[in-house]
Amino acid sequence: xxxxxxxxxxxxxxxxxxxxxxxxxxxxxxxxxxxxxxxxxxxxxxxxxxxxxxxxxxxxxxxxxxxxxxxxxxxxxxxxxxxxxxxxxxxxxxxxxxxxxxxxxxxxxxxxxxxxxxxxxxxxxxxxxxxxxxxxxxxxxxxxxxxxxxxxxxxxxxxxxxxxxxxxxxxxxxxxxxxxxxxxxxxxxxxxxxxxxxxxxxxxxxxxxxxxxxxxxxxxxxxxxxxxxxxxxxxxxxxxxxxxxxxxxxxxxxxxxxxxxxxx
Amino acid sequence: xxxxxxxxxxxxxxxxxxxxxxxxxxxxxxxxxxxxxxxxxxxxxxxxxxxxxxxxxxxxxxxxxxxxxxxxxxxxxxxxxxxxxxxxxxxxxxxxxxxxxxxxxxxxxxxxxxxxxxxxxxxxxxxxxxxxxxxxxxxxxxxxxxxxxxxxxxxxxxxxxxxxxxxxxxxxxxxxxxxxxxxxxxxxxxxxxxxxxxxxxxxxxxxxxxxxxxxxxxxxxxxxxxxxxxxxxxxxxxxxxxxxxxxxxxxxxxxxxxxxxxxxxxxxxxxxxxxxxxxxxxxxxxxxxxxxxxxxxxxxxxxxxxxxxxxxxxxxxxxxxxxxxxxxxxxxxxxxxxxxxxxxxxxxxxxxxxxxxxxxxxxxxxxxxxxxxxxxxxxxxxxxxxxxxxxxxxxxxxxxxxxxxxxxxxxxxxxxxxxxxxxxxxxxxxxxxxxxxxxxxxxxxxxxxxxxxxxxxxxxxxxxxxxxxxxxxxxxxxxxxxxxxxxxxxxxxxxxxxxxxxxxxxxxxxxxxxxxxxxxxxxxxxxxxxxxxxxxxxxxxxxxxxxxxxxxxxxxxxxxxxxxxxxxxxxxxxxxxxxxxxxxxxxxxxxx
Numbered sequence: 030x031x032x033x034x035x036x037x038x039x040x041x042x043x044x045x046x047x048x049x050x051x052x053x054x055x056x057x058x059x060x061x062x063x064x065x066x067x068x069x070x071x072x073x074x075x076x077x078x079x080x081x082x083x084x085x086x087x088x089x090x091x092x093x094x095x096x097x098x099x100x101x102x103x104x105x106x107x108x109x110x111x112x113x114x115x116x117x118x119x120x121x122x123x124x125x126x127x128x129x130x131x132x133x134x135x136x137x138x139x140x141x142x143x144x145x146x147x148x149x150x151x152x153x154x155x156x157x158x159x160x161x162x163x164x165x166x167x168x169x170x171x172x173x174x175x176x177x178x179x180x181x182x183x184x185x186x187x188x189x190x191x192x193x194x195x196x197x198x199x200x201x202x203x204x205x206x207x208x209x210x211x212x213x214x215x216x217x218x219x220x221x222x223x224x225x226x227x228x229x230x231x232x233x234x235x236x237x238x239x240x241x242x243x244x245x246x247x248x249x250x251x252x253x254x255x256x257x258x259x260x261x262x263x264x265x266x267x268x269x270x271x272x273x274x275x276x277x278x279x280x281x282x283x284x285x286x287x288x289x290x291x292x293x
Numbered sequence: 294x295x296x297x298x299x300x301x302x303x304x305x306x307x308x309x310x311x312x313x314x315x316x317x318x319x320x321x322x323x324x325x326x327x328x329x330x331x332x333x334x335x336x337x338x339x340x341x342x343x344x345x346x347x348x349x350x351x352x353x354x355x356x357x358x359x360x361x362x363x364x365x366x367x368x369x370x371x372x373x374x375x376x377x378x379x380x381x382x383x384x385x386x387x388x389x390x391x392x393x394x395x396x397x398x399x400x401x402x403x404x405x406x407x408x409x410x411x412x413x414x415x416x417x418x419x420x421x422x423x424x425x426x427x428x429x430x431x432x433x434x435x436x437x438x439x440x441x442x443x444x445x446x447x448x449x450x451x452x453x454x455x456x457x458x459x460x461x462x463x464x465x466x467x468x469x470x471x472x473x474x475x476x477x478x479x480x481x482x483x484x485x486x487x488x489x490x491x492x493x494x495x496x497x498x499x500x501x502x503x504x505x506x507x508x509x510x511x512x513x514x515x516x517x518x519x520x521x522x523x524x525x526x527x528x529x530x531x532x533x534x535x536x537x538x539x540x541x542x543x544x545x546x547x548x549x550x551x552x553x554x555x556x557x558x559x560x561x562x563x564x565x566x567x568x569x570x571x572x573x574x575x576x577x578x579x580x581x582x583x584x585x586x587x588x589x590x591x592x593x594x595x596x597x598x599x600x601x602x603x604x605x606x607x608x609x610x611x612x613x614x615x616x617x618x619x620x621x622x623x624x625x626x627x628x629x630x631x632x633x634x635x636x637x638x639x640x641x642x643x644x645x646x647x648x649x650x651x652x653x654x655x656x657x658x659x660x661x662x663x664x665x666x667x668x669x670x671x672x673x674x675x676x677x678x679x680x681x682x683x684x685x686x687x688x689x690x691x692x693x694x695x696x697x698x699x700x701x702x703x704x705x706x707x708x709x710x711x712x713x714x715x716x717x718x719x720x721x722x723x724x725x726x727x728x729x730x731x732x733x734x735x736x737x738x739x740x741x742x743x744x745x746x747x748x749x750x751x752x753x754x755x756x757x758x759x760x761x762x763x764x765x766x767x768x769x770x771x772x773x774x775x776x777x778x779x780x781x782x783x784x785x786x787x788x789x790x791x792x793x794x795x796x797x798x799x800x801x802x803x804x805x806x807x808x809x810x811x812x813x814x815x816x817x818x819x820x821x822x823x824x825x826x827x828x829x830x831x832x833x834x835x836x837x838x839x840x841x842x843x844x845x846x847x848x849x850x851x852x853x854x855x856x857x858x859x860x861x862x863x864x865x866x867x868x869x870x871x872x873x874x875x876x877x878x879x880x881x882x883x884x885x
Binding site for chain 1: 333350362371382531701718802
């Protein structure tokens with residue numbers, strides 16, 4: 030696998046125009062020489078097969094941002110890379126395709142306010158009463174990101190050092206009095222981190238958790254359906270590649286981020 | 294204007310657990326029964342199939358199986374001096390929706406309450422005296438149920454055999470049984486099926502609890518340990534510990550749900566009619582206000598109907614039973630200022646807590662190999678199983694390792710002091726994910742005059758009707774209780790070999806944004822006195838005798854355990870009273 034530094038990737042994306050060829054796609058293109066390895070190792074039948082700790086790179090999947098504009102994408106890509114960074118063993122949120130996950134969620138039903146009660150009047154409420162802003166998730170991200178990017182017109186988040194980025198994210202996290210176009214900064218941060226967590230750990234069918242990176246990292250077997258014969262083998266080390274509900278019989282991941290949140 | 298439909302014998306408002314049970318019991322008599330369900334029809338095949346059902350984002354995070362809150366939400370506040378605001382996303386509690394109701398996506402934890410729970414006030418005064426009770430909190434409004442454990446025992450038994458519950462009896466007719474819960478109320482016979490396999494986390498808890506002299510036992514489970522055919526002739530299969538139970542439907546026919554234990558038989562009956570996607574607006578009353586004439590509902594296409602009926606059964610989720618009574622003006626709404634009125638009175642919840650036990654990294658817990666009810670637990674601190682005379686509170690909690698999943702968006706424990714994001718957070722998640730056990734506390738919720746349900750003055754549903762308003766905070770009694778048990782849980786966590794044990798226990802204020810349970814109960818409580826209860830001991834409205842309100846809304850306060858077993862027992866108890874008494878002579882079953 031070719032190492033692509035985050036700095037290189039981000040600069041490349043900026044030069045090309047993020048809306049057409051986003052960061053994740055650039056990174057994937059660099060990794061694509063090991064393409065198709067995933068298919069060969071997919072879906073082992075027994076717990077002993079296929080070590081879970083070797084992520085198999087999958088083919089490049091150029092993503093097109095449907096919701097985020099280039100400025101928004103630049104912030105999201107840089108921010109998620111700090112919220113869940115890559116380390117010497119495992120990729121982070123950027124490598125897992127979390128910006129793509131967030132983009133598709135914001136572009137779809139969830140972004141539009143699915144499962145959000147949206148009648149006024151609107152009042153701030155107490156912390157125990159939960160989210161009380163009129164913004165849908167799509168409106169929340171768009172509004173907050175516009176405020177952030179306006180604030181950083183001279184020194185963009187994506188161009189900061191990692192330490193500067195972390196400090197800025199902390200000001201958002203602690204910033205209940207910091208206003209982002211009517212959204213308290215801590216509310217935006219909390220949603221940004223929750224979305225990052227979802228994109229990192231959810232099934233790859235939603236366009237994040239690429240190659241089930243996070244599941245391999247912690248040893249979660251994914252959508253596997255039965256442990257009847259294993260549950261009383263106390264302490265057994267389950268060393269098997271995880272499975273996704275998006276996998277077809279050949280091990281292809283069939284991405285479908287538009288699954289609605291309603292009962293079957 | 295509403296189309297008036299031909300009259301039927303019985304309507305159930307809601308076709309979840311109790312609606313399906315009522316439909317079957319009454320249709321068997323030859324009555325014409327209509328089930329009105331606000332959600333969609335759905336069945337194991339083709340709707341609950343793998344792999345699509347194993348989707349954490351869709352079902353756990355986005356709450357796909359829950360009540361459509363864009364149409365009907367609930368408003369919430371901690372106290373009556375605050376302004377209630379809508380719960381805009383379900384988080385703290387999760388009312389279900391759809392055919393089968395919440396009994397489709399429940400965990401299957403199927404308990405009985407204890408003898409003392411049904412005579413709670415009488416029992417506590419007998420044991421500790423009135424002064425003690427008063428000192429626990431003058432705002433507490435606990436009361437007896439009007440029905441006793443001995444009366445309900447045959448109905449518990451029948452419900453457990455309907456579900457095929459897997460467990461080990463601890464007390465059969467007064468004889469202690471090895472392997473079961475020695476502190477349980479006496480039961481007539483053994484569980485229908487043996488306990489589930491004990492997962493590693495449960496075995497670790499068992500060892501720790503035993504070393505301290507406690508009495509661990511296998512959690513009774515409606516996810517079955519072996520194939521089973523219930524008395525209705527319906528077959529259930531063996532649970533395979535897939536780790537997608539609570540908030541999910543079961544694709545394996547292994548979890549007791551209306552779809553597995555009742556509906557296949559009921560839906561074949563020609564005198565039963567299911568109407569889904571129908572929102573009941575209200576129960577209609579005649580000019581005296583003492584008799585229900587039927588219901589008004591709106592179907593999926595927006596058409597309004599009036600469905601006349603002789604008997605109307607409220608068989609929805611507890612909160613929705615209470616709301617329908619309020620919208621229908623059946624019974625006097627509770628007034629917290631004067632303490633008068635009954636509808637909305639004694640809303641209670643469940644007091645939880647628990648510790649996080651971080652183990653050595655050589656121990657693979659494998660939390661994802663789990664069913665919804667495969668814990669090992671102790672009852673040593675449950676209810677009034679221990680002497681409270683020096684403790685200054687009433688009530689208690691069961692304690693157990695009840696790991697139901699290792700789904701990582703929800704479960705990624707890190708020790709205190711870990712940064713909440715970034716590289717150190719990520720490393721801590723990797724380090725602890727498979728080596729951590731959450732030990733739960735689950736217990737009594739004491740009714741208080743400060744906690745109640747009424748109609749919200751401001752916020753409306755999709756049909757323009759007021760939302761239900763919830764006013765709730767934990768009474769100090771309950772936080773004292775939970776903190777007392779939390780100390781015991783830390784000792785157990787240490788005995789389990791915890792390298793680090795993070796103490797839990799409930800604190801005020803109650804937070805509607807943190808999931809605790811969906812054991813919302815009370816608000817249309819049962820009792821012996823029409824001045825302090827909405828329904829009599831048969832769950833029959835005191836005011837409108839051809840309306841019965843069935844479910845956890847009838848609990849005068851909440852006991853230690855998960856409510857479903859008692860909801861099922863109460864449903865059979867009431868349906869027997871309807872069959873054997875009410876239908877022979879329609880009218881009040883208890884003089885008011």
